[in-house]
Amino acid sequence: MSDLFDRVVLPVADPDDAAATCEALANYEVGTVVAVHVIEKAGGAPDKASVEQREEYAEKVFDVVRNSLADRVTVETEIVFGTDVADAIFRAADEHEATAIVITPRRGSRWVKLLTGDVAHSLVSETDRPLVVLPDVESFEESDESEVAGGSGSE
Amino acid sequence: MSDEDLAKDLGLVSALAIGVGTMIGAGIFVLPGQAAAAAGPAVALSFVVGGVISLFTALSASELGTAMPKAGGSYYYVNHALGPLFGSIAGWGNWMGLAFASAFYTLGFGDYLASTVPLPALALGPVGLSSLQIGALLAGSAFIAVNYIGAKETGGIQIAIVAILVAILTVFSALGALQADLSTLRPFFPDDTGGVAAVLPATGLVFVSFLGFAKITTVAEELKNPGRNLPIAVVGSVVIVTTMYAIIMVVLMGVINWRQLGPDFTDTPVLDVADIAFGSVGLAGAGIGLLTFAGLLATASSANASILASSRINFAMGRDKLVSPKLNAIHPSFATPYRSIAVTGGLILLFIVIGDVKTLAKAGSVLHLIVYGLLNIALIVMRQADVPEYQPDFTVPLYPIVPIVGAVTSFGLIAFMKPIEIAVSLVFVVGGMLWYFLYARKEVEKQGILSEYILDRSEEMPEPAVSAAGAVAPDGGKYRVFVPLANPEHEKDLITLASAVAKQRGGTVVAAHIVQVPDQTALETARDRVDEFDAESADLLARAERDAETFGVDVETHTILSHRGFEEIFDAARTHDADLTVMGWGPDSHGSPGRVESAMDEVTSEVPCDFLVLRNRGFDPRHILVPTAGGPESDLSAEVVSLLQQEYDSEVTLLYVADEGEEATGTDFLERWADEHDLGDADLRVETGDVETAIETAARDCSLVVLGATERGLLQRLVSGSVVMDVAEDVDCSVILAEKSQTRSLLERLLG
Secondary structure, eight states: OGGGGSEEEEEOOSHHHHHHHHHHGGGSOOSEEEEEEEEEOOSSSOOSSOHHHHHHHHHHHHHHHHHHHTTTSEEEEEEEEESSHHHHHHHHHHHTTOSEEEEOOOOOOHHHHHHHOOHHHHHHHHOSSOEEEOOOHHHHHHOOSOOOOTTOOOO | OOHHHHHOOBOHHHHHHHHHHHHTTIIIIISHHHHHHHHGGGHHHHHHHHHHHHHHHHHHHHHHHHHOOOTTTHHHHHHHHHOHHHHHHHHHHHHHHHHHHHHHHHHHHHHHHHHHSOOOOEEETTEEEOHHHHHHHHHHHHHHHHHHHTOOOOHHHHHHHHHHHHHHHHHHHHHHHHHOOGGGGOSSSOGGGTGGGGHHHHHHHHGGGGTTTTHHHHTGGGBSSHHHHHHHHHHHHHHHHHHHHHHHHHHHHHHSOGGGTSTTTOSOHHHHHHHHHHHTTTOHHHHHHHHHHHHHHHHHHHHHHHHHHHHHHHHHHHHTTSSOGGGGOOOTTTOSOHHHHHHHHHHHHHHHHHOOHHHHHHHHHHHHHHHHHHHHHHHHHHHHHTOTTOOOSSOOTTTTHHHHHHHHHHHHHHTTSOHHHHHHHHHHHHHHHHHHHHTGGGTOOOOOHHHHHHHHTTTTSOHHHHHHHHHHSOOTTOOEEEEEEOOHHHHHHHHHHHHHHHHHHTOEEEEEEEEEOOTTSOHHHHHHTHHHHTTHHHHHHHHHHHHHHTTTOEEEEEEEEESOSHHHHHHHHHHTTOSEEEEEOSTTSSSSOOSSHHHHHHHHTSOOSEEEEEEOSOOOOSEEEEEOOOSHHHHHHHHHHHHHHHHHOOEEEEEEEEOTTOHHHHHHHHHHHHHHTTOTTSEEEEEESOHHHHHHHHHTTOSEEEEEOSSSOHHHHHHHOSSOOHHHHHSSSEEEEEEOOOOOOHHHHHHO
């Protein structure tokens, strides 16, 4: 199964998301990690936040990934722009010839998902390459509720 | 499409839509009644005057925007060119100006909302809220929520809104023009408003209708081909809205006499005119509905754009450390600058509760006019300072006339506002200044082009300008180590010593090459030929930068041309806000000492910061000898030695020269002194006999001697040569002489 983790694209949205995904990845042997942060564009209207501001934020998120993974795997980072977050992730996966896209389920209420769009859902339904959903280790430990921890059957 | 293309996704039409969409709203939907009452039919002229004033600033903003397509727009240019003091004024002015304007637009929205749906009025204790304010508070909360959550807005919607607005207003004007009667427009300058004299005060009132063109520059970083699109969009949107305003005002007052449009007669002048204009084709109801819809759309898009622009300004201010970066945190789920939006939103709601339409409009205008005036001055500074990075794709025609007229008209229009409106705005200007001095000055590191320009030419510039530039310069709260360089041979050692101290203090190294120009040569001539005059300058500073960077400390470099050598160091240390100066001293350093002893005394008796003078014979801090007899000067040497020890793990020997038979007292003293100065692990050495001989003997085992001046005035004695520093000259290793500053507060420096 090591082929699957040869070159993975890691979409990271915020520092907590990045920390959770990196931690989830800790038990797997991975070749290269390409951390991807998507800056959502309005496509012709001013964006929600300044692009420069979002780029600074992206670097903060990447720092979390580097701090967590850089000592054992090769970490590459890329900021991608797009009006659709899932599309932008697929595009980045194409460009980097990724063997898989790795995500952890993001915590957050249904309301937040409704307002921000359910990216995970788009990723699952539209993907053209393996999509690995790793269990969020922390939230798994925090609650005894058995959350759906799919896709962790490798090893 | 490349990522670069995706990041820059605002085309010309989108940019025009931002400008036009932000501006249209105030002038024709909220203010026509007030405006008509202020100047009668001549108010059409007031709009034209407002448009012309905006045009000058729009041209300047375009040039600055194409040279610096950065988030923050006007604020960024002012801060970059004029420095953080004016940056603070412009930032706060722009931010609060947008908050006032947003409150004003939102009240306009509430007005149209109240005309369609019945809203209750409320009395909350002392605060009575009209139905209009209730509508505005509801709408304002909605706009803020939309921006807080970052509801996805697409370019299509933005363009569609503006297209619909322009279409409705065009039909409205055309139908209105058919019903207009020229005689209704007479007299054009009615006597009861003050005739021609009323035009400019009315311009002050309606100027709020033009706040929007500069908002295009706040998103300049997102524009496609900004070199072309920015100027067209900024100037184009001013021309478009000015034309529309003038035509619509004439139509409004051609259909209904201006007296009946005023607030004494009606709350909804536009709808009254729509009633007649659309009534002529039997569609009165539809016309009123259409114009109400347009009014809601226009005020909403203006308010929305202003809230968005204010968060850009907050971000730019935060990046320059003028406000806490905490304000600009990004929301993990919404990816919006939610705190900035919440704070601005709170202010908008507050202004809606306490302000009335007219005051809000004018306070917003005054603050924007101050920013516009500063922006024009910023352009002049950028052009005059002639910095190589400044390469605008678009340049204003008729420089310097355009920015000068832009600055004069912007500031000039403020004079036509009421004292109370000016006072409200001045509160924020003074607040911005206080904010800088009390909070931001110690945070900010970035200096303006203007003060760099002045400080690098400190000798030619008038003394008050230099000292003012020095006094307001940011210090970033950082420890600044100033290193005047003259002899390339000692560059590395001086920078190494300075960097070691700066590193331990988390500070900055300021390296300056002081080029001494013969008295016969004018400094201006020297500047033009600076490369040939001193070809080493660039190379020397580049090496200094590299050497400092190996320590990982921040470094700044300057070339200072001066007729004076040694004396210049004191002035430069002062103007560059040094906490410590590290300089070399030797036969070939910094030219000949002061020719006039008394002048020299005057300079050196007021040491502007701590001084370390290195008599360099190769910098080697492995084993440091510190002769001490206590006192404030030896505190500085102890401090430096302790920093060097942390950096180099140096071996330290403390030396006390005691009188015969007093050795025990000497040991006691040294033990205590070592403890007090964090040098507990040092070797202690007590000698007797001649002080000089004792030091020189002890120095043979060491690689560096650090000497505190035993009495005030070491530097004086050093340069005047009246007391030969025998020790410094006779030992074989390097010697650092330390002299403490007389501390002067900011207030003293400002007054001194």
